[in-house]
Amino acid sequence: MNLNIVLYQPEIPYNTGNIGRTCVLTNSRLHLIKPLGFLIDDKHLKRAGMDYWKLVDVVYYDSFEHFLEVNKGARIYLSTTKADKLYTEVEYKRGDFIMFGKESSGVPDSVREMFKDTLIRVPMVETTERSLNLSNTVSIVAFEALRQIGFPNMK
Numbered sequence: 001m002n003l004n005i006v007l008y009q010p011e012i013p014y015n016t017g018n019i020g021r022t023c024v025l026t027n028s029r030l031h032l033i034k035p036l037g038f039l040i041d042d043k044h045l046k047r048a049g050m051d052y053w054k055l056v057d058v059v060y061y062d063s064f065e066h067f068l069e070v071n072k073g074a075r076i077y078l079s080t081t082k083a084d085k086l087y088t089e090v091e092y093k094r095g096d097f098i099m100f101g102k103e104s105s106g107v108p109d110s111v112r113e114m115f116k117d118t119l120i121r122v123p124m125v126e127t128t129e130r131s132l133n134l135s136n137t138v139s140i141v142a143f144e145a146l147r148q149i150g151f152p153n154m155k
Contacts, residue, residue, distance in 0.1 A: 011037030083119035
């Protein structure tokens, strides 16, 4: 496994389906922290993930606390628009966890505070309060991490 992609309470099935597809094609594990804003058998999730969804290596957590308990000691980066450090300014290692917040509001301040030393962001123009689509952001950050670790087992 190359990376661990973590979605904190994702809300939009299309995004999660697209991210699942990206995980399959990059040999990355997908971690979903509940509550989810959709059902796992949602037709939109499966449509976005196409026939890849059955191949996704996915782990579900009942809560953020459950996620932390199971992954104690893991290197976790948190992608947020509120970070100072760019996603390209860190040195990723194989097996790192990269967490992304929910589409409507990211993560709570308390979660962001827990990862204050590993916050990263994708640069965007400052003319709007909007941000990039979640699945696009995951792809941008994941492929930088994969580039840094040499695209292991990828052709």
